[in-house]
Amino acid sequence: MRPGAGANSTVKVDARVGGTxxxxxxHQSGPNRHYGEYRAIERNKKLVFTWYSDATQHKETxxxxxFRAASASTxxxxxxxxxxxxxxxxxxxxxxxxxxxxxxGLLKH
Numbered sequence: 498m499r500p501g502a503g504a505n506s507t508v509k510v511d512a513r514v515g516g517t518x519x520x521x522x523x524h525q526s527g528p529n530r531h532y533g534e535y536r537a538i539e540r541n542k543k544l545v546f547t548w549y550s551d552a553t554q555h556k557e558t559x560x561x562x563x564f565r566a567a568s569a570s571t572x573x574x575x576x577x578x579x580x581x582x583x584x585x586x587x588x589x590x591x592x593x594x595x596x597x598x599x600x601x602g603l604l605k606h
Contacts, residue, residue: 498522498531498596514538518546533560552588554581573597 498506498520509519513535520531533547536559544562549555556579563574575593580586 511535512538548577552585554585556581558589 498508504523506520506522508521509517511517514537516535518533518535522529522531529551531548531550533549535544535546537543537545542564544560546560548558548560558577558579558581561576561578563576565572565574575597577586577589577593580589
């Protein structure tokens with residue numbers, strides 16, 4: 498989870514229901530902190546967690562990540578709900594696409 502191929506992030510994770518996480522993405526403009534709590538963890542099936550950041554105006558949003566078998570690979574369906582406004586939704590959509598593309602690139606190697 499980072500804002501681009503050449504950028505860095507630091508991550509703290511307590512991966513259990515009720516556990517928390519923090520992702521700090523380092524941009525040229527400075528650090529951007531994201532944090533939340535795991536609501537559901539179904540191994541190899543689904544993650545549900547809250548997501549707070551400057552871009553969500555530190556209001557609670559909810560991310561659901563579903564993993565589905567797709568022939569010889571895995572399909573990832575990511576839904577991010579409760580955005581405070583359209584602009585926040587667009588920014589997060591772009592960010593999630595970049596993160597998933599980076600993951601895909603790592604898995605191909």
